[in-house]
Amino acid sequence: MDKIRSSEITPEHLFVSRRKFLAGMGIAAAGAVVLSSCKGIAETTPVSSPTSSAVATPADKLTPIEDVTGYNNFYEFSLSKTEVAAVSQGFKTSPWTVAVGGLVNKPQTFGIEDLVKKFPPEERVYRLRCVEAWSMVIPWLGFPLGKLLAEVEPLSSAKYVRFETLYDTTQMPGQGFLVLDWPYVEGLRLDEARHNLTIMSTGLYGKSLLPQNGAPLRLVVPWKYGFKSIKSIVKIDLVADMPRTSWALAAPSEYGFYANVNPGVSHPRWSQSSERRIGESSRLPTLLFNGYGEDVSSLYKDLDLRKSF
């Protein structure tokens, strides 16, 4: 991990809700939050072999697996990217169920093994652009979220999808940190959730996900900043109103609900016009919708792209 200089890293949370910080520390002055730490790799289990994807893959070089599995944002385990892997080692991902309900005809709870059997993983090579201005290229395994949503038959009143990560303070020490309200919550508009590029990932580089990448099941939305791609999901609800999502609640002036990658809209504390590609030496220009505009821009005809963030 020595390729990655900590001086280049701008943690998402360095601005932390003052209210929360004060509440947690019981003191009257707030500064930067102290980061914690650790490291290692968890065991893996085989997945059924992927079917090929109809989706075009980027020409970009794949990010080395060591970086994909060794440099992570997963605050439930650690605020230090290089320590998430070790702290999350041994995270229990079996048995695991995902309850899909809310405004649907057929609410159902799926076991993770049944999901993988029902929707054989396809390989999707996507760019992942973190809001902190670094990026990776990851060969995911997964299935379109739309297939899962079709199983539960959303009602016409359903307009959004709300996702929740596991809440288990015995396994996730970071859920004691006051950076976010736990469990981590994310959301999509229903048309975004049904878009073919939106997948539920169960693996990467041909293997099951490791805990640090969101095992056993995480969302991947390649045209949005990485924080939308919520990890270790246990609950999915179809809802009528825009969900209140974790980052948007913690710092509403910095993280919006849409969070579409947009080089033209700066983060209040840094530019989004370029990005550091992990494992590569030079910075790259950041692309509108992370380069997926041809596929997704039609979803945003009514959004003002000067402030879509």
Ligand SMILES: Nc1nc2c(c(=O)[nH]1)N[C@H]1C(S)=C(S)[C@@H](COP(=O)(O)O)O[C@H]1N2
């Ligand atoms: N539950 C949960 N999901 C999460 C996060 C998190 O802290 N908790 N971090 C997000 C952020 S900021 C990014 S950039 C991606 C990183 O995914 P990766 O570590 O698999 O590359 O996961 C996202 N999903």
Ligand SMILES: [Mo]
């Ligand atoms: Mo991120």
